[in-house]
Amino acid sequence: MAKKNHTLNLDDLKVSCQNCSLADLCLPHGMAQEELEQLDDIVIRHRPMQPGQHLFRPGDRSYALYAVRAGSLKSYCITEDGEEQVLGFTLPGELAGMDGLGGDTYASASVVLETSSICELPFERLQSLCHVLPSLNRQMMKLVGREITSDQHMLMLLGKRSAEERLASFLLSLSTRYRSRGLSPTEFNLPMSRQDIGNYLGLAIETVSRLFAQFQERNILRVNRRQVGIVDLETLRQMVEPCVSNPSLSQQA
Amino acid sequence: MAKKNHTLNLDDLKVSCQNCSLADLCLPHGMAQEELEQLDDIVIRHRPMQPGQHLFRPGDRSYALYAVRAGSLKSYCITEDGEEQVLGFTLPGELAGMDGLGGDTYASASVVLETSSICELPFERLQSLCHVLPSLNRQMMKLVGREITSDQHMLMLLGKRSAEERLASFLLSLSTRYRSRGLSPTEFNLPMSRQDIGNYLGLAIETVSRLFAQFQERNILRVNRRQVGIVDLETLRQMVEPCVSNPSLSQQA
DNA sequence: CGGAAAGTTGACGCGGGTCAAGGAATGTGG
DNA sequence: CCACATTCCTTGACCCGCGTCAACTTTCCG
Numbered sequence: 001m002a003k004k005n006h007t008l009n010l011d012d013l014k015v016s017c018q019n020c021s022l023a024d025l026c027l028p029h030g031m032a033q034e035e036l037e038q039l040d041d042i043v044i045r046h047r048p049m050q051p052g053q054h055l056f057r058p059g060d061r062s063y064a065l066y067a068v069r070a071g072s073l074k075s076y077c078i079t080e081d082g083e084e085q086v087l088g089f090t091l092p093g094e095l096a097g098m099d100g101l102g103g104d105t106y107a108s109a110s111v112v113l114e115t116s117s118i119c120e121l122p123f124e125r126l127q128s129l130c131h132v133l134p135s136l137n138r139q140m141m142k143l144v145g146r147e148i149t150s151d152q153h154m155l156m157l158l159g160k161r162s163a164e165e166r167l168a169s170f171l172l173s174l175s176t177r178y179r180s181r182g183l184s185p186t187e188f189n190l191p192m193s194r195q196d197i198g199n200y201l202g203l204a205i206e207t208v209s210r211l212f213a214q215f216q217e218r219n220i221l222r223v224n225r226r227q228v229g230i231v232d233l234e235t236l237r238q239m240v241e242p243c244v245s246n247p248s249l250s251q252q253a
Numbered sequence: 254m255a256k257k258n259h260t261l262n263l264d265d266l267k268v269s270c271q272n273c274s275l276a277d278l279c280l281p282h283g284m285a286q287e288e289l290e291q292l293d294d295i296v297i298r299h300r301p302m303q304p305g306q307h308l309f310r311p312g313d314r315s316y317a318l319y320a321v322r323a324g325s326l327k328s329y330c331i332t333e334d335g336e337e338q339v340l341g342f343t344l345p346g347e348l349a350g351m352d353g354l355g356g357d358t359y360a361s362a363s364v365v366l367e368t369s370s371i372c373e374l375p376f377e378r379l380q381s382l383c384h385v386l387p388s389l390n391r392q393m394m395k396l397v398g399r400e401i402t403s404d405q406h407m408l409m410l411l412g413k414r415s416a417e418e419r420l421a422s423f424l425l426s427l428s429t430r431y432r433s434r435g436l437s438p439t440e441f442n443l444p445m446s447r448q449d450i451g452n453y454l455g456l457a458i459e460t461v462s463r464l465f466a467q468f469q470e471r472n473i474l475r476v477n478r479r480q481v482g483i484v485d486l487e488t489l490r491q492m493v494e495p496c497v498s499n500p501s502l503s504q505q506a
Numbered sequence: 507c508g509g510a511a512a513g514t515t516g517a518c519g520c521g522g523g524t525c526a527a528g529g530a531a532t533g534t535g536g
Numbered sequence: 537c538c539a540c541a542t543t544c545c546t547t548g549a550c551c552c553g554c555g556t557c558a559a560c561t562t563t564c565c566g
Binding site (some may be wrong): 083130141144147148151154158242 | 330332333334336338340351352353354355356360361380383384387390391394395396397398399400401402404405407408409411412413452453454455494495496497
């Protein structure tokens with residue numbers, strides 16, 4: 001009986017790109033059954049990782065892309081004067097490590113924020129497989145292109161926008177990304193600290209805190225530490241309106 | 254005689270990736286002779302373009318990457334409230350249009366700043382050729398990865414750095430890029446207006462102007478409108494030092 | 507020569523950074 | 537189970553870097 005249970009579990013628990021609910025956000029998007037199996041062969045799955053563990057650090061030999069199945073990551077780099085600069089957050093279905101494509105080493109670091117399941121996709125194998133599967137290649141280009149677009153969106157935000165607009169934009173980005181993963185777009189837990197948010201948005205941590213308080217005051221949010229409820233999505237949208245470029249309705253990665 | 258002249262010119266003027274002096278900065282880097290000929294077949298070369306002409310605008314169907322042979326480009330997008338946000342500048346040997354990889358349309362615009370020679374590389378053909386030439390595919394990934402790294406560098410700059418550090422970083426970036434193209438790293442013409450510089454760096458145009466004056470005062474630069482001479486490269490380097498991340502010596506695109 | 511665009515310079519004020527103090531949640535050892 | 541430390545967050549007071557406004561100069565171009 002024990003044995004039967006065991007084998008059953010093995011089957012049930014087998015994770016693969018084919019039964020991953022995030023497949024249509026991640027690399028497998030648009031791939032055929034047979035192609036998926038080939039992708040499965042090159043994906044390495046680890047046991048869940050704990051907060052504070054690093055996938056890679058700046059200078060590490062660039063080795064793989066990392067797809068988040070569950071949990072979240074923070075990417076950042078360290079400046080000469082020892083300060084951290086947060087570059088972004090990776091949510092389920094998204095990829096980290098793309099900056100490793102540019103050279104032999106990563107330029108940034110990637111650290112786990114909460115207990116997370118991560119898929120590892122070694123560059124070498126990915127390249128070879130791309131060679132055989134044009135659809136995979138196309139999807140990779142697409143994701144890389146989106147990363148660039150999304151970075152450009154941030155450039156816009158940091159270049160011109162007020163503290164209020166930045167935080168509103170950040171919250172909307174999270175909301176959109178959670179919704180596309182089938183999670184609530186209005187009730188979620190922030191996986192990152194105020195420190196990280198401020199750093200990411202180019203604001204002092206005190207400013208972030210004050211804005212959260214103010215948004216709550218104005219009945220736009222309900223905030224309790226990391227638990228956020230968006231009350232008035234519409235007002236948030238109006239705040240960021242001047243930030244959005246015209247034709248393409250902001251498609252943040 | 255007229256005929257002889259004619260044929261001679263045709264031979265002399267034939268531009269191709271094989272005899273392009275920028276080949277080792279651009280896509281052909283690391284490709285074999287035979288492979289280069291294949292790349293040549295898919296590259297479209299236009300007659301020189303004039304300032305103000307657009308390669309593409311936001312919402313245009315994304316169709317090609319553009320390589321600059323000579324001259325320079327500005328990429329930017331327009332926000333809902335009609336303001337322009339400059340995203341970057343493309344110098345000889347560099348590529349524009351990568352954000353078109355992310356979707357069916359471009360998210361940004363690309364405009365010619367000075368009379369320029371541009372090579373057009375249609376996505377479709379590029380993809381097909383990548384499928385046949387792994388070295389091309391690898392080089393494309395590399396350039397795309399660098400684009401991401403470079404955007405991240407800008408995020409850093411805009412997020413945390415003072416006006417002085419931003420302008421110093423900008424000047425050093427130009428210097429580095431001109432040097433790698435075999436041009437003088439200390440004497441060059443700015444292809445863009447103060448307006449564009451300020452917009453790009455997230456600064457008011459007046460601030461840029463004042464900083465140029467101040468740098469001149471401190472004997473770091475000689476500036477006359479768009480003509481710039483860097484007098485004290487070392488001081489500039491010290492200014493940006495806190496911006497640079499540790500391990501990889503800043504490799505701006 | 508005239509009008510527009512680009513760049514410079516000065517005066518002023520505000521958004522948000524900095525500093526400082528305190529509260530709330532979580533961990534730690536006795 | 538309770539003192540105590542630590543980390544994370546909040547709130548208030550102050551002030552400075554840089555944006556804004558305005559006036560002027562220089563260059564460009566028809």
